[in-house]
Amino acid sequence: MNVNVSRRGFLIGSAATTTALLVGVNAKGALAATASEAPMTDFNPFVKIDADGTLSVVIKHFEMGQGTTTGLTTLVAEELDADWSRVKTEFAAADNKKYANLFFSIQGTGGSTSIANSYMQYREAGAAARDLLIRAAAQSWGVDPSSITIEKSVLKSGGKSGHYGEFIAIATTLTPVEKPTVKTPDQFRLIGDASLHRKDNNSKTDGTAIFAMDVNLPGMVYAAIYRAPKFGGTVTSFDDSEAKKVGGFIAAQVLPNKAGVVAYGKNTWAAFQARDALSIEWDFSKAETRSTDKMIEDHKALLDAPQFNANHEASLDDVAPLLKGAAKTIDAEFTFPFLVHAPLEALNCTIEPVGKGVRVHDGCQMPALTVPTVAGILKLDPSLVEVRTLYAGGSFGRRANPQADYNAEAAMAFDLMGRKVPVKLVWSREDDIRGGYYRPMAAHRAKIGLDDSGKIVAWDHRLAVKSIMKGSLFEGMIKDNVDPTSVEGVSESLYTVPNFGIGLSDFQTPVPILWWRSVGNTHTAYAMETLMDMLAHETGQDPIELRLAMLDPSGANQARMINAIKLVRDMSGWKKGDKRGFACHFSFNTCVAVVADITVSDETSVHVDKLYMAVECGVAINPDVIKAQMEGGAGFALAAIMRDQITLSEGEVEQSNFPDYELLRNAEMPAVEVGIVESNNAPTGVGEPGVPPTGPALANAIFATTGKRIFDLPMTKAGFDFV
Template structure:
């Protein structure tokens, strides 16, 4: 969602790596239970077990794990759960170190203390869930919190039983001594809160793990996700709550001129129709009344500053720009002009990528309620909680710490809920304010709202050129990318260096292949269509352009695609290892049965490397079906292997659907697609058989929520070329295959 290059934005490394004097384990009594987490000090405390600090110290404490008197273990997650399994991963880290009963684990999202919950993988200055960094930011500190809680529980039992702590064993939440004495966590939780907090607790060795790396461990929340009892924002129901739907501008950049709500107010159940900075809101007793009321509102818009171009016009402009010199250079190695001049063969190609919607199963929503004490509560998918607290506070006129966020599980995001302007969250607050805070308000977008008033993966054009010498080696490479910047005009605009937005060129400017002469240029366009990171961000288009063009270069060189790639990679590099593993597991060199063809691709995103070998078949009528995909994955240490397989399978399906048939197009500035009839994610009968091979690694965990997306498109496109002899350069595939 958020690219790994964002790691540079927040603070210098000296601040990220907090010392013991700044970042210490802490604990307190939580009712009849124990809470263990971290406390941050501006000055050193007198001792590690202090729960206060001196006058010169700033003290904050936020728990990471809580153990109640009934033995329930609750992990407080700094990472937002939107289906990627971050809650399950954090639960695994804590439960492993606690030796807890997996059946007694629960996870709750938390927000409001960036010092404790800031994302260390991105600098620590913001609590962000994104960039597939949940395990990276949590790996050390959540394990240590679990280990500290265990040590304190054992100390409490040892004190009561009058035995050495070293003689007590812990298994499935039960502590035992050879004398026959036993007791569960709940029994000793309150007493443990009075124990000294370990200053530098040791975590388990890999040889001692029972849960981390356990391929048979199933998600703690699987049952309620399957039986429909999981609770999402769409399920929130508060006493007296009203439901609101929005009327957004029909064109991006249009502004409200006037509206007539007389007919809407006569609709049974409609309570109010109000103006907000984001459009007109229809507030009703329930969703159906709100929708019917919306249909009755007459709105006049000022479209003077709106984006009115169609995507056909935009793409024609992009292709024209791509044929000229780039506005900025992202990478330049060697002498590209000389490389092309000396090449025996030169090939060129243009690739076109459309806007894409996030299309999460749960459309955007949020609930806002102002309380009598002046505080504000917001329920929602808080992917940028600090930002939303600040924005909501400004709207209401209260301090951010008076805004309480209820972090809800969400039915998908893919980057959509990580917005700088608060989006649906501020809509809920604006509407609550507009009706005088007389009732809690839930804003619920419809699918059409989600597609037509959303943010999109930017459309891009790549103009590419490759030179191959007489020995079949790739000696020159150029790529000019043209598309909108995600970072421009946002809080992260400072990341744009020398005209280069790293989210535009990631996956293109950091090629792993040894090409002596290469240049990567970028021209960022000014278009009124709102864009945002989309699952795997820049690599969604760069990996396709790079990996299909590499195949074209291999053919021009008369070489096998796998061998050609390996010849340009360090033999023991992560790319080479996963590429060889995927090829081996897929029997790359073994002939396929008639009508079946293979393609290959490898890509790195979010510090993980994924290689795919895709097998497609053709029918007598020329239809293409993706039959099988073999995936090899290096994502560092596999905390939850079953979850990793699920994320790779899900990312593969997500990416395959997008590349085969998804597109957001505009006609005179209006979005054409509104629902899944015209915007077509992958259907279940098109999902191939998938085999996922996870590379064994002792390195710290890296990303997995997004890296499965980028290589599937090019692997399938390369297989289709083998089948039909046709290169796919315009997305989605349906355009190229029917042209």
């Protein structure tokens, strides 16, 4: 990181007036520091140190339960040798230029990138602050800076000592070093400490944590929307005579985009009851009207003649003659249903008038999308849209859709209400399950050709799935018409596969689809790891030994996966011939390997007894958070893969709430033992990579125990019950 810092920003402040030291980077990406009284306009602080010695870390990635407030804070606190009990966190303001995700180039959280993209940024900010404080203390005490140490937020040299805050006035007059020296792994005190408690533990336990759903402003009006029951439907007319009979009803209006009718009430219940009492006429001429069986049939038809080549090293035409000459083939066809995100905190957003602009109260995952969306609908300059980011009760991708749909709806509702009072839009559970965004339905067809010795000679792999990226703000990721999120996990497989042809077709439907925890890997990992297990069975090889043989140890990520596989093999005590399931997968630059132990009774009743999970994710910033993410990812995957699906009847979603779209029950959650491969490499993602290999590990365990393969999800379609 190069530095080009103006003295203007630093020669300010005095012991009498300086209330805080701010350290971060300026618009050019250079390290910078200033006092709170005169912040630079192009400055984005990551570190704030108050006069009383309190350290606050500014979090540019929002918290939805994945642990960013703890992880990013650890990086700064480590470099400053801070007293963890005195470290606070606060969410960054919405500013696309100042707080951009370095991987996305816009401000937002997702793709398991928070720690990976901010690792050195936050560490260097902390190291720069440390250097400034040490030099300030040396100047104050008249000692050599090398004599000064820091322990639990206190600087010491000989018999002298003082907390951070005693030196911030001098520190604001100093220029940060061009490249601060960060700690080496052997010096880590907080990074890697499994006993370090999460920063959001206490507030989420005692109820003081503020989520978007908790916002309650004076004069606030509540809004609920009656959306089209078929995706793509539009309003032609409505009657609110029955809604007017609901106590607390205020008004009802057609949304400008005609996608629904918004009902206003004096409280949430009134808004919901009035909404449900509306009588609406719809135009379904452009809506999805197919049922699930027909949509599956149409997906499979696309597999016959893929539209795009997803592997330029070998086309399906190249592979075809090799398959014809194979001594034996392994054939399989898979189908995957729509899945909904269903975060426990239902979607909601509050917009209030503030001066000439508005303030958006939201568990905001993508400020870079929310701000322009709200500004565009309200015809405001984006600078007049302020976002107050709050905790979010889960997301799994739902809050990060390119259309910023619920923010857009809130803005329309606020506008229709006259923009004079705060308006809070609230979704019900039924709203989100019946009319939200979904993991796309997908179909795979694979044919693997083997020679007489059982070695692969060619592999034909075809996928049909609606593109998430096409037509969105992220369309720039598409190359040669191939959406990478449709084929990831197949095209990016770490296995050495000769003559690997991959064909893709884009399914078309008005059903809105979106990334869902681990995106395309949710279906590609299941297909690939089931096929690998089939290959092991067909050739009489141990499933783990087969994978190890197909991973080239000279490749960096392959070597990481080998380490994860060997760790889980040792953890689980795996032996050749065990009736257990194994799967591994590389996603979000992280390697995860899983062994599943199950009990099957009456041939169809399955209980998942235990999962062993090994993860290679670079340096483990917070081991306890990593373990929690692996455990949570496993539970999330099991519920979805065992029984969950979104089905349509003539275009309308049949599920509505948790009774028919079930979460995993306590008794169904297996014991999970997580092992973390020791590494000093830069950290990689952990929020999503635990999901993809869990399902196929269970499927492979079911085959090992019952001899039955499961190709169509959810597993209950194959007649299995889970107990």
